[in-house]
Each structure stands twice: as C-alpha cells, then as structure tokens.
Amino acid sequence: MFRRSARPAQFMALASVAVAGCLLTGCSSSGGGGGSASSSGALEVWTRSDAVDAKAYTKIFAAFTKKTGIKVDYKPVVDFDKLLQQRAASKNLPDVTVNDMGSLGNYESQGLLQEVDKSSITGGSDLTEKSWDGAKGIDGKYYGIPFSAQAQGMYIRKDWLAKVGKKAPTTWAELLDVAKAFTTKDPDGDGKADTYGILSPGSTTNGYLGWWTSNFVFQAGGEFVAPTNDGKYEAKADSDATVTGVKYVEDMYCHSKVVQPGALTMTTGDSYPFFDQGKVGIVLTGPYQFPRFDATPGKDKYEVIPVPKGPAGNTVLAEGENVYLMAGSKKTDQQKKLAAFLISPEAQKIGMTAPDAPVVRLSVNKTVDNSAVYKDDRWKPFEDAYNNSSKPFPSAINYQPIRQDTADALNKLFANCGTDVKGAMTTLNSTLQQELKSQGAAK
Numbered sequence: 001m002f003r004r005s006a007r008p009a010q011f012m013a014l015a016s017v018a019v020a021g022c023l024l025t026g027c028s029s030s031g032g033g034g035g036s037a038s039s040s041g042a043l044e045v046w047t048r049s050d051a052v053d054a055k056a057y058t059k060i061f062a063a064f065t066k067k068t069g070i071k072v073d074y075k076p077v078v079d080f081d082k083l084l085q086q087r088a089a090s091k092n093l094p095d096v097t098v099n100d101m102g103s104l105g106n107y108e109s110q111g112l113l114q115e116v117d118k119s120s121i122t123g124g125s126d127l128t129e130k131s132w133d134g135a136k137g138i139d140g141k142y143y144g145i146p147f148s149a150q151a152q153g154m155y156i157r158k159d160w161l162a163k164v165g166k167k168a169p170t171t172w173a174e175l176l177d178v179a180k181a182f183t184t185k186d187p188d189g190d191g192k193a194d195t196y197g198i199l200s201p202g203s204t205t206n207g208y209l210g211w212w213t214s215n216f217v218f219q220a221g222g223e224f225v226a227p228t229n230d231g232k233y234e235a236k237a238d239s240d241a242t243v244t245g246v247k248y249v250e251d252m253y254c255h256s257k258v259v260q261p262g263a264l265t266m267t268t269g270d271s272y273p274f275f276d277q278g279k280v281g282i283v284l285t286g287p288y289q290f291p292r293f294d295a296t297p298g299k300d301k302y303e304v305i306p307v308p309k310g311p312a313g314n315t316v317l318a319e320g321e322n323v324y325l326m327a328g329s330k331k332t333d334q335q336k337k338l339a340a341f342l343i344s345p346e347a348q349k350i351g352m353t354a355p356d357a358p359v360v361r362l363s364v365n366k367t368v369d370n371s372a373v374y375k376d377d378r379w380k381p382f383e384d385a386y387n388n389s390s391k392p393f394p395s396a397i398n399y400q401p402i403r404q405d406t407a408d409a410l411n412k413l414f415a416n417c418g419t420d421v422k423g424a425m426t427t428l429n430s431t432l433q434q435e436l437k438s439q440g441a442a443k
Contacts (some may be wrong), residue, residue, distance in 0.1 A: 039330040042073040043338060044094040046084070049076035049359070056354030057098070063350060064341045070334050088112060093326040096335055098147055098342070101134035101320045106398040108143045109439070114325040114335075116142040122340035123365070130387075131364035135322050138231070138396040138441060144322030145339045148351065150286045150361035151386035152215055152316035155293060157281040158303045160187035160195075168305045172219070172248060175282075175308040179258035182281035197258030198282040199275055200249075201268040202411060207403030208267050209410045215284060215317050217245035218391050219310030224406050225394060225432055232443040233397060235432035237406070238425045244311060246410065247421050254417035264415055286319070287382040291357050304378045307385065318390035320364070349373055362386055397441045405431050 047057050054076035061072040077083055080099065087093050093112065107113050116135070118124045124145065131146035156168060161178070164185045169175040179197025181187070188195055201208040210224070217223065222242030225233050236242055252258050260266075260274045272289070274280040276296040283289070284307065293302060307314045323342050325335045341347050345368050351360030352373050362370055362383055370383050393399045409428040413419050436442035 042071040043096060043331055043334045044073045044075070045096045045098070045338070046075050046077050046080070046094045047098040047359075048078070048080040048100065050078055051076070052356045053359050055356055056351055056359040059354065060342070060347050060350050060359075063347065064338060067341065067346075068337055070337060072338070084112075091328075093328055095326055095329040095331050096338055097324045097326060098321055099324060101144065101146075101322045101395045102393050102399055104135065104137065104144055104322060104324075104395045106400055107324065108137045108396075109398055112324075112327055113143040114327050114329075116145060116325060118142055121145055121336060121343070123343050124340075126367050127343060127364045128366055130318075131320060134318075134320055134392055134395050136396060140231075144324050145343060146364040147321045147323050147342055148360040148362070149318070149320040149364050149386055150288070151318045151382055151390040152284055152286055152307065153382045153385060154305050154307050155275070155283040155285070155289070155302050156305055157182070157187070157278075157297070157301060159301050160281045163187045163189065168303070169308045170306075171308050172310045176248075176251070176256060176258070179252070179282060180256055183256075183258045187281060188278055194279060196260045196274070196280045197256075198252060198284070199271050199280045200252065200259040200263045201266050201271045202253075202259070202264040202414065203267045203270070204404070204407045204411045205267050207400070207407040209264075209414075210403045210406035211317070212284065213246065213249050213406075213410055214393070215307070215315075216248050216310065217242050218315040218317065219307070219312060220245035220248065221310075221312030223391075224428075225397075225399075225402055225436065227394060228443045230443065233394060233436050233441045234443045235429045235436060237409075237432055238422070238429040241312065243422050243425050246413070246425060248310070249410075250414055250417075250421055253414040264411055284316075287361050287379060288357055290376075290378070304381050306381050313389060314385075315389045315391050316385050318386055318392040320392075321359075397436070398439055401435050402432055405435065 045061065049057060057076065058074060061074050065071055127146050131149050135142050135144035135146055137143045160182055161168060164181040164187050166178050166181055169178045182195055182197040186195065201212055203209065214224065220241045222239055222245050223236045224242065226236045227233055260271060260280050268285065272292065275283050275293065278297050307316050323339045325339065329335060343365055345365055348360050348363045348365050348368050352358050352363065370379060406428065409424060413421065413424045433442060
C-alpha cells in the first residue's frame with residue numbers, strides 16, 4: 001500500500017551522518033530492550049502498519065516464535081520514517097523491518113541496511129525474480145528480501161453501469177465516457193447532481209498525486225524517471241508520452257470534471273469514503289481495499305476489472321514490501337531465520353488470509369497459488385496485471401523526493417486549469433534531473 005513519506009533533504013543529510021556514526025560504533029544502545037544492542041534477547045521488528053495490519057503481523061510472528069523459539073518484540077509503526085530516523089540518530093536501529101520496496105534506495109543510501117546474500121536466505125530461490133528486482137540497490141547488490149507484491153486494479157460500480165446503460169470500460173475513451181455518465185446521469189437515482197466518475201487522491205502529501213497519475217503515464221508509454229543502459233537514470237517528464245498521460249488526467253480535473261470535489265487536497269484515506277458512501281463510481285487502487293469495499297458500498301455493488309488501455313497499453317504501478325535486515329544488528333542468525341520464515345509458504349498464507357486485511361497481497365513465493373489461497377476470482381485482475389502489465393517505481397534510487405516534486409507540480413497544474421501542460425512538464429523535468437544529479441544517479 002502506498003504509505004511512504006518524503007523527508008526533507010537537509011534532515012536526510014543529518015540522518016546520514018548519524019547513521020554513518022552508528023555503523024562505525026556498532027549501533028550499541030545504552031538502553032535496555034530489543035534492537036541491535038545485544039546478540040541475545042528478543043528480535044526487535046518494525047512494520048509500517050496501522051492497527052488492522054498489525055493483527056496479521058502478530059499472527060505471523062507468533063507462528064515464527066512457536067516454530068523457532070525466537071522471541072519477537074513487535075512494533076507496528078505508522079509514522080515510520082520519522083521514528084526510524086530518530087532511532088538511527090540514537091544509534092539503536094531495530095533488528096528487522098518490513099517496509100515498502102520503494103524505501104530501499106533511500107535507506108541504502110544512508111547505510112541503514114545490511115547487504116543480503118540471496119543464497120544465505122533459506123527459501124530465497126523460491127521467490128520470483130520480479131520481486132527480487134525490487135530488492136536490488138543501484139550497485140546491483142541486494143539490500144532486502146521480498147515479502148509481498150501487488151499491482152493496481154480498477155473497482156467500478158456495476159449497478160451504476162446498468163443504470164446509465166454502459167459496459168465496463170476497456171479503453172481510455174470508454175473510461176472517460178463512463179466517468180462522465182456517472183457524473184451527469186444520476187446513477188444513484190436520488191435526483192441530485194451529487195455523484196462523480198472517478199476517485200483521485202490529489203494531495204501533495206507523501207506524493208499521492210504523483211503516485212496515482214503514474215498509472216496513466218505508464219499507460220501512455222511514459223515515465224517521470226527512467227533507467228538508462230549504463231545503470232543511471234534520466235528525467236523523462238517532458239517526453240511526448242509522459243505529457244500525453246498527464247493531459248489525460250488534466251482533462252479529468254479541468255475539462256470533463258469527473259473527479260470528486262476537493263480531490264486536490266485528499267490523500268487516499270480522505271478520498272475512499274466517497275466510494276464507500278456511493279458518491280464516486282470508479283476507484284483505481286490496490287487489492288488491499290476488498291475488506292473495506294465489501295462492507296460499504298457492498299460486495300454485490302461493484303466489480304473489479306482490468307485497467308482500461310491507454311495509447312501504449314494498460315500498464316499499472318507495481319508495488320510491494322521487503323524484509324530489511326537493519327545495519328548494526330548483532331542478531332544476524334535470528335534475522336535470517338525470521339526472513340526465511342516470512343517468505344515461507346506458511347507465513348505467506350497467514351499474511352494472505354488475515355481476517356481484517358491481507359498484509360501479503362500477492363505471494364512472492366512461486367510455490368504459493370494465489371487463487372487457491374484466496375478462493376476469490378476478483379484477485380485475478382490484480383495478479384494478471386502484476387505478472388504481465390505492471391511497472392514499479394525505481395527502488396534502487398531515493399524516489400521519495402522525485403515523487404514529491406512530481407506531485408507538487410501536478411497539483412499546481414491541475415489547480416490552475418489552462419496552464420500549458422508541456423511547459424509545466426518541462427519545468428518539472430529540470431527539477432527531477434537536478435534531483436538525480438544530487439543523488440549521483442543522473443546519466
């Protein structure tokens with residue numbers, strides 16, 4: 001799930017100094033408890049989780065302790081990045097974290113992560129190569145172990161489709177046509193102009209608008225930042241394909257006006273109630289929303305469809321979580337045993353069948369049959385998209401400031417309808433190229 005946060009460059013620089021000192025001194029702590037202070041005691045593990053996800057992780061770690069006898073001091077953390085930097089500054093990182101694969105480049109550049117020898121992780125050969133790619137640093141070495149994968153899919157009100165006489169869209173043109181009908185043809189039948197076509201989390205917070213718009217940019221054949229053949233990266237925000245994708249979203253906001261009111265101030269959490277409460281008919285997001293949407297508006301009210309095709313296909317954003325073995329820990333053997341358990345079929349299935357929400361969306365383990373575990377055909381569009389038509393953000397670099405700069409530029413563009421899209425993207429391109437240079441990742 002998209003839950004990452006961007007950190008100011010100055011803060012990151014200070015944190016990097018603190019972490020460097022941490023590694024030199026072994027990250028010892030004057031306090032008691034878990035963490036990397038000792039080779040004995042409980043293994044301190046953090047996940048980027050709210051209370052719902054924490055229930056699933058608690059079950060997984062309980063099963064691990066029962067199997068191995070190794071105790072886990074588990075901490076679900078919402079404000080993950082802030083607290084992790086504080087712990088780095090105090091030279092007392094947790095032993096293991098489970099966090100988004102998109103955080104790898106940022107953490108690796110600060111020296112927060114241990115390098116991972118794939119062959120030393122029991123069961124590592126059972127993981128898909130695509131998931132392992134999301135654990136690779138800019139130097140080609142591995143700094144994480146894949147845990148979960150996912151791709152975006154489209155939820156749509158099938159009862160609204162019937163009401164406005166439309167079929168599920170398969171192309172961009174059809175998607176915009178359905179979104180307009182949902183906005184103008186009173187699909188809920190209350191006689192009021194209070195419904196909207198498509199849900200958009202347009203806030204700049206955590207780069208949400210950049211995250212969401214990337215799907216349409218991919219479908220146009222574009223990218224905001226792309227790898228080059230020499231292992232470097234270059235900004236592509238001003239390419240014709242990227243501009244085409246941005247113009248399509250700009251039309252939703254400025255011309256067709258099919259997004260929910262106030263979209264440019266909303267995170268995903270702020271926006272989902274519009275679908276829950278029957279005010280928006282289409283949502284582009286991950287499979288983790290099934291429990292919520294099955295409750296309201298109700299499982300019988302919507303269906304999941306493949307994302308409609310743009311000029312270059314229906315590529316969507318691929319995401320996932322990695323297990324990170326944190327630098328400075330003296331519990332190397334316990335770290336690896338936990339990693340091996342987390343990628344095992346046993347733990348993967350526990351994570352997939354958690355009662356409130358799955359923390360393993362699509363298993364990264366090739367021996368696990370997703371369809372057999374879920375017994376729910378609605379997962380198939382997500383699995384097909386991940387396997388055949390998905391693209392992740394580059395995880396080897398620090399993508400957080402890139403996503404944030406992109407969201408800032410897009411939010412300004414969509415808030416000021418009539419602005420030259422190509423010109424705005426050219427300006428953004430310069431900003432992104434400069435960020436790549438500052439990271440030493442520019443071509």
